[in-house]
Amino acid sequence: MNTAQPTSSCSHVLLWVRDLHQAVANFRAAGFEVTYATAEARAQHAHIWFSHGPIIELLTTPRHAWLFKWPIDCLAGRGAGRRMLRWAAQGEGFCDLALLCDDAILAPRLKGLAACGVAMGRAVNWRRTCADGSHTRFRFVYPRHDRLPFLVTPYTPAQHPAQQVHPNGATGLAAIVLGVxxxxxxxxxxxxxxDPLLRLQPATHTGVQAVHITGLAHPLNLHGAQLLGGPTAKGDRHA
Structure with a gap:
């Protein structure tokens, strides 16, 4: 088995916004149900959930994020701090992509990637107190190249709602357009x-360009992010 190859699909698309509370209000006005990842008053993350498959995560970063660059490098490995600073530096819009990796195979995956020349950082154990007071935990690993997607293990316990109905009709991500x-x-x-959800396009910089959402009647451009209708024809995945 080639342990460098993933066994799962996308976890979530990250969308950086300048003001999280304003972004949550705007996405709700556009017909999405949005939930804060932690207590609302100090939250820096919010989620657009679907009943299954990848989700959209809205996030912001502290005003003086540059002060955290070296501590984050120490925590997650070289390149992690540069990744966080890039999110804000490039402005509002899609900023990153998280790929699922089962916790049980994370170590061999990292070993396989290293053997293939893909330098990875440290596996970080993370525990989050959700807005309702419950807890979830997961692990993530950033590649040292700050524009490559990163790996994350599934949330434990699982966070997907059994049924998620968005007023605008959205039911899930049909495709993720990734410039490479x-x-x-x-x-x-x-x-x-x-991963069948990825639609790769040649680009100057690697990163998410747009997402197609099943059930979305009209395309939207919110906080620099292109949200398109779906599903799309599969076509050629490769750039």
């Missing part, structure tokens, strides 16, 4: 494998 710099193609393939 040719120099990143090999590493991207090792990280993401043949």
């Amino acid at each position: 710099n040719p120099a990143d193609q090999t590493a991207l393939n090792l990280l993401a494998g043949d």
Whole structure:
């Protein structure tokens, strides 16, 4: 078995916003149910859940995020702090992509990626207190190259709602359009494998360009993010 290849699909698309509370209000006005990841007053993350499959995570970063660059590098490995600063520096819009990896195979996955030349940071254990007071835990690992997607284990306990109905009709992500710099193609393939949701396009910088959402009647551009109707024709996945 090639342990560099993933066994799961996308976990979530990250969307950086300048003001999280304003973004939550705007997405709710556009017909999405949005829940804060932690207590609302100090939250820096919020989620657009679907009943299954990948979700959209809205996030912001502290005003003086540059002060955290070195501590984050110490926590998650070289390149982690640069990744966080890039989220804010590029402005509002999609900023990153998280790929699922089962916790039980995370260690061999990292070993396989390293053997194939994809440098990874440290596995970080994270525990979150949700807005309702419950707790969830997961692990994540950033590649040292700050534009490559990162790995995350499933939330424990699982967080997907059994039924999620959005007033605008959205039922799930049908496709994720991912721009890929040719120099990143090999590493991207090792990280993401043949995930059927990914639509790869040649680009100057590797990163999410748009998402297609099943059930969305009209395209939206919110906080720099293109949200398109779906599903789309599969076509050729590769850039």
